[in-house]
Amino acid sequence: MAKIVRDPLVADYIVERRIETDSDCAEVRRLYEEGCLVLLKGTKFDLDYAFLGSLDFDVDGPPEIMQRVKKYGGHKILGLSPKSTGSLDQFVFQRIFGSDSGKLGYFQEQVRSGNAQSDALYARLFPNYVSTRAMYTWRFTETMYEDLHWDVFGIDEPFHQVRIFTNLASSPRLWRISHRSDEFAERVYKDARLERFAGRKGDDLLRAMNKSALHAKTPCLDRQPKHHLAFAQGDVWICETRIIAHQIYHGERAFAAMYFSEAATMDRPELAIEARLNRVHEKFAVAGESREELEPS
Numbered sequence: 502m503a504k505i506v507r508d509p510l511v512a513d514y515i516v517e518r519r520i521e522t523d524s525d526c527a528e529v530r531r532l533y534e535e536g537c538l539v540l541l542k543g544t545k546f547d548l549d550y551a552f553l554g555s556l557d558f559d560v561d562g563p564p565e566i567m568q569r570v571k572k573y574g575g576h577k578i579l580g581l582s583p584k585s586t587g588s589l590d591q592f593v594f595q596r597i598f599g600s601d602s603g604k605l606g607y608f609q610e611q612v613r614s615g616n617a618q619s620d621a622l623y624a625r626l627f628p629n630y631v632s633t634r635a636m637y638t639w640r641f642t643e644t645m646y647e648d649l650h651w652d653v654f655g656i657d658e659p660f661h662q663v664r665i666f667t668n669l670a671s672s673p674r675l676w677r678i679s680h681r682s683d684e685f686a687e688r689v690y691k692d693a694r695l696e697r698f699a700g701r702k703g704d705d706l707l708r709a710m711n712k713s714a715l716h717a718k719t720p721c722l723d724r725q726p727k728h729h730l731a732f733a734q735g736d737v738w739i740c741e742t743r744i745i746a747h748q749i750y751h752g753e754r755a756f757a758a759m760y761f762s763e764a765a766t767m768d769r770p771e772l773a774i775e776a777r778l779n780r781v782h783e784k785f786a787v788a789g790e791s792r793e794e795l796e797p798s
Contacts, residue, residue: 502540502542502733502736503540503730503731503732503733503736503738504673504730504731504733505728505729505730505731506728506729506730507728508726508727508728508729510726511678511679511680511726511727511728512680512681512684513728514535514536514537514538514681514745515537515538515540515678515728515730516532516537516538516539516540517539517540517542518532518539518540518541518542519541519542519543519544520541520543520544520625520626521543526625526626526628529541529626529739530626530627530768531768531769533626533663533739533740533741534767534768534769534772535772536681536741536744536745536772536777537740538678538730538738538739538740538745539738539739539740540736540737540738541737541738541739544622544737545667545735545736545737546614546615546618546619546667546735546737546756547614547618548611548614548615548669549607549611550669550671550734550735552607552608552611553608553611553641553669553754554669554670554671554754556597556608556641556754557597557641558570558571558573558597558641558642559641559642559643560596560597562592562596566588566589566592567642569589570589570592570593570597570642571640571642573589573593574636574637574638574639575612575616575636575637575638575639576637577590578608578609578612578639579609579612579613581593581594581605581609582594582602582605583600583602583605612637612639615637615639615667615756616637616758619637619665619756619758620635620758622665622737623635623663623665623758623760626663626739627663627760627762629766629768630661630663630760630762630763630766630767631762631763631766632760632761632762632763633660633761633762633763634760634761635758635759635760635761636758636759636761637756637757637758637759638755638756638757638758638759639755639756640752640754640755640756640757641753641754643751643752643753644749644751644752644753645749645750645751646748646750646751647748647749647750648715648716648723648748649677649679649715649723649725649727649746649747649748650711650715650746650747650748651682651707651710651711651742651743651744651745651746651747652707652742652743653704653707653708653711653743654704654743655704656704657702659702659703659764659773659775660761660762660763660764661761661762661763661764661766661767661773661774662741662742662743662759662760662761662762662774663739663741663759663760663762664739664740664741664742664757664758664759664760665737665738665739665757665758665760666732666737666738666739666740666755666756666757667735667736667737667738667755667756667757668732668733668734668735668736668752668754668755669734669754669755669756670734670752670753670754670755671734672734672751672753673731673732673733673751674731674732674736674749674751674752674753674755675729675730675731675732675749675750675751675752676729676730676732676747676748676749676750677727677728677729677730677747677748677750678727678728678730678740678745678746678747678748679723679725679726679727679728679745679746679747680725680746681744681745681746682707682710682743682744682745682746682774682777682778683744683777683778683780683781685710685714685746686706686710686778686781687781687784689710689714690781690785691785693709693710693713693714695709695710695781695782695785696782696785696786697709698782699782699786700782702775703743703774703775703778706778707743715746725746727748741774743774744774744777764776
């Protein structure tokens with residue numbers, strides 16, 4: 502089970518819950534919508550962890566190829582075959598799977614199984630959500646010292662996000678997490694001139710905070726307090742990564758699923774990311790109007 506070190510300077514929104522009843526699932530859903538990171542105690546995907554641990558994607562290769570290998574997601578793995586002709590596909594088949602079609606086939610079975618188990622977990626926890634699409638990431642390259650950030654997806658249409666994560670490696674997956682985006686936006690609103698983003702999509706505000714407040718791409722300069730989490734192999738956790746500032750400090754193998762859901766189907770749509778950030782703008786707009794009324798003419 503995960504080891505957690507909580508920083509008293511960050512709101513304690515890390516919770517651990519079991520999901521044995523419908524009431525348990527409703528409680529997890531409530532906590533997720535409120536912006537918590539929920540560690541699902543007793544939940545573990547039924548996968549061949551020993552086999553998955555034997556795969557090494559961190560092989561030597563041209564930098565332009567290795568950068569693409571890092572993003573070689575679940576859909577690409579499922580589409581890979583010995584007959585694939587693309588240079589990236591051939592590199593993955595030959596260098597990672599040793600041109601062994603049986604090894605590739607078994608990995609694809611594991612990917613399909615993991616995707617299906619994640620889908621079932623999503624349906625159990627969020628039965629009334631209307632999902633518009635899903636994305637699956639099987640990351641088998643080492644990640645270290647990621648910068649602290651809130652996720653920005655660059656998607657025009659608003660959506661509610663459900664993210665499900667699990668650590669596939671025998672070594673702990675180390676995360677550090679900090680303030681929630683709407684709470685942090687209130688703290689820096691004036692200094693960061695966030696009023697510029699009123700009426701615009703939330704991505705624009707998050708991108709600005711990543712750059713100006715967290716010093717994006719420079720992990721040591723964010724200067725923010727953080728909770729520390731070490732997820733053990735098989736741990737499953739869920740969180741909205743546009744709400745929770747996060748960084749992967751170290752990880753070797755992981756599976757993550759992302760479900761695009763309609764915010765209107767949430768139990769509390771007012772807790773969706775766009776609604777949260779809109780309330781921040783409204784709060785400061787009202788405060789500004791109040792000051793104007795008090796100023797002498």
